[in-house]
Amino acid sequence: MSQIPDHAPRTVSVENQFPEDLYDAMRDFVRRHPQWDQYRLMQAALAGFLFQHGATDRAVARHYLDGLFRRDPATSVPPRP
Numbered sequence: 001m002s003q004i005p006d007h008a009p010r011t012v013s014v015e016n017q018f019p020e021d022l023y024d025a026m027r028d029f030v031r032r033h034p035q036w037d038q039y040r041l042m043q044a045a046l047a048g049f050l051f052q053h054g055a056t057d058r059a060v061a062r063h064y065l066d067g068l069f070r071r072d073p074a075t076s077v078p079p080r081p
Helices: 020-032 038-052 058-069
Strands: none
Touching (some): 020 038, 038 058
């Protein structure tokens, strides 16, 4: 089982093309919810999709929950062994 690091995870830049109506919906959501940004929304959406479709890595669930509850992974308390 993999361990979740105590420090901020490395990031990877991803480029993707969205249908315009999906992009507009994302932009409108972010505009109405200032606590969210496009990066947090995409991270939570991807982690949620993976988690709901059988990903068993605890880090995926952690990213999903961190995105939903706006916990900073750098300051999160690591899980007990």
